[in-house]
Amino acid sequence: xxxxxxxGGLYPKTWSRFNNHFRLAKYCQLPQSRLSExxxxxxxxxxxxxxxxxxxxxxxxxxxxxxxxRTDFPADMHTGRKDALRKIQSLMAGVGAARxxxxxxxxPGGKSMRMTLDEKEIYDALYQLYCAADDSLLAAYRxxxxxxxxxxxxxxx
Numbered sequence: 001x002x003x004x005x006x007x008g009g010l011y012p013k014t015w016s017r018f019n020n021h022f023r024l025a026k027y028c029q030l031p032q033s034r035l036s037e038x039x040x041x042x043x044x045x046x047x048x049x050x051x052x053x054x055x056x057x058x059x060x061x062x063x064x065x066x067x068x069x070r071t072d073f074p075a076d077m078h079t080g081r082k083d084a085l086r087k088i089q090s091l092m093a094g095v096g097a098a099r100x101x102x103x104x105x106x107x108p109g110g111k112s113m114r115m116t117l118d119e120k121e122i123y124d125a126l127y128q129l130y131c132a133a134d135d136s137l138l139a140a141y142r143x144x145x146x147x148x149x150x151x152x153x154x155x156x157x
Contacts, residue, residue, distance in 0.1 A: 014042075014045060015027055017045065017113070018038070018041065018042065018045075020114075021041060021113065021114060022034065022038065022041075037117055040117075045113070069085075069089045069092070070085065070145070073085070074148075076152065077148055078148075081144055081147075081148055084144055085144055085145065088140055088144070092138070107127075107130050108123050108126035108127050108130065111123055
């Protein structure tokens with residue numbers, strides 16, 4: 001709870017957003033069966049002044065970031081690992097356009113506070129698929145590189 005002097009118009013705005021989200025005339029009309037959903041909604045609610053009532057347009061996706069790869073491999077690194085890292089590097093260089101297509105068609109768009117719990121779960125699942133599609137080769141590259149660094153401590157390259 002905020003002190004009265006800091007509240008300003010936050011409480012009316014909060015309850016207005018709450019009522020709109022649950023499509024109620026007054027918050028006391030919320031059915032008891034949706035109480036846990038309401039608590040989850042209120043805990044995620046942004047309680048800062050200046051928040052616009054309507055969401056702004058979703059910004060266009062920025063180009064996919066380029067990955068930083070090794071240009072020099074340590075002499076003690078196993079040649080098979082070096083070859084695998086080089087192959088992944090060449091694959092990543094060739095799939096830049098494919099990554100942009102994945103970003104364009106797999107990104108679920110903007111997330112809204114007006115989404116129902118089911119819509120939020122669907123959004124989160126789509127976003128996780130998007131991240132997995134975007135990061136899978138990078139994860140393989142980083143796993144090989146980390147495996148080398150960890151294995152090096154035990155005399156394996």
